[in-house]
Amino acid sequence: MARVVVNVMPxxxxxxxxxxxxxxxxxxxxxxxVREVRQGKHFELDIDDSxxxxxxxxxxxxxxxxxxxxxxxxxxxxxxxxx
Amino acid sequence: xxxxxxxxxxPGTLDDVDAARAVRRAGAEAVPLWHxxxxxxxxxxxxxxxxxxxGDYLRAGAIARFAPVMGPVVDAAxxxxxxxxxxxxxxxxxxAGLLPGAMTxxxxxxxxxxxxxxxxxxxxxxxxxxxxxxQRILVPLxxxxxxxxxxxxxxxxxxxxxRVVFRYESAAPNGSSRDxxxxxxxxxxxxxxxxxxxxxxxxATGPSADGLGLFTSVLTQLVESA
Numbered sequence: 001m002a003r004v005v006v007n008v009m010p011x012x013x014x015x016x017x018x019x020x021x022x023x024x025x026x027x028x029x030x031x032x033x034v035r036e037v038r039q040g041k042h043f044e045l046d047i048d049d050s051x052x053x054x055x056x057x058x059x060x061x062x063x064x065x066x067x068x069x070x071x072x073x074x075x076x077x078x079x080x081x082x083x
Numbered sequence: 084x085x086x087x088x089x090x091x092x093x094p095g096t097l098d099d100v101d102a103a104r105a106v107r108r109a110g111a112e113a114v115p116l117w118h119x120x121x122x123x124x125x126x127x128x129x130x131x132x133x134x135x136x137x138g139d140y141l142r143a144g145a146i147a148r149f150a151p152v153m154g155p156v157v158d159a160a161x162x163x164x165x166x167x168x169x170x171x172x173x174x175x176x177x178x179a180g181l182l183p184g185a186m187t188x189x190x191x192x193x194x195x196x197x198x199x200x201x202x203x204x205x206x207x208x209x210x211x212x213x214x215x216x217x218q219r220i221l222v223p224l225x226x227x228x229x230x231x232x233x234x235x236x237x238x239x240x241x242x243x244x245x246r247v248v249f250r251y252e253s254a255a256p257n258g259s260s261r262d263x264x265x266x267x268x269x270x271x272x273x274x275x276x277x278x279x280x281x282x283x284x285x286x287a288t289g290p291s292a293d294g295l296g297l298f299t300s301v302l303t304q305l306v307e308s309a
Binding site for chain 2: 010014015017018021063064066068069
């Protein structure tokens with residue numbers, strides 16, 4: 001068993017209106033100095049040892065992310081790691 | 084022989100009833116297709132209607148793309164079967180790779196529900212041949228993730244090849260790239276659009292009857308090729 005984290009983010013050139021809404025709300029709450037926020041998705045997968053890195057890339061690129069609009073990263077956590 | 088047009092229902096589909104009504108109004112037989120169907124029951128064309136298939140979980144259309152019925156749809160589209168995706172159906176066809184680009188959250192973040200004027204930018208596809216080029220049509224738009232995006236190079240190709248089928252007449256209310264409301268496959272057989280022509284087939288129940296042309300267009304195509 002291993003734990004894998006997949007982070008999915010909108011591509012840099014894709015407008016992220018949700019992130020813009022967050023960055024716009026922060027000054028209204030009194031938090032200054034945040035220049036940009038981009039919002040993405042975080043997946044935690046518990047996998048068998050039989051799942052190799054190539055398969056993980058396929059999982060991320062075919063289902064978890066849409067390559068047209070999103071980039072992703074796959075990270076294996078150390079044993080008993082937490083995300 | 085009456086043409087048979089399949090209308091797919093996924094868990095969470097909303098607009099299958101109106102799509103089937105539009106098919107019947109155009110003069111064809113509407114054939115219900117279920118997401119778990121393994122084949123297309125011999126239909127002559129397929130409509131993937133709007134709604135919130137699988138609750139829009141993960142991304143709009145991301146789960147529906149893997150439904151059993153979509154395998155035969157992708158195969159048949161490769162062989163030239165006319166396929167129309169409306170709203171969530173458009174999102175599903177993009178996720179399935181039948182159409183380019185993707186839909187993201189509306190630029191203003193708000194769900195948009197209003198009637199919009201469109202221009203028919205390509206009146207030669209299987210679903211728009213009954214329109215005049217540049218014709219104005221009034222149809223409802225109702226979506227929260229309707230902002231069409233694609234790489235600049237892809238957008239250039241779509242415009243250069245005449246694959247932009249519908250454009251918002253004034254600036255796209257959802258921020259879609261280059262005001263694109265609908266696009267077609269390279270062979271013009273697969274068309275997807277975010278606004279809802281199936282809700283505009285009768286002035287008694289919609290803003291116009293302008294949307295009926297998509298459904299009559301495909302029938303004319305089927306009769307001519309029979």
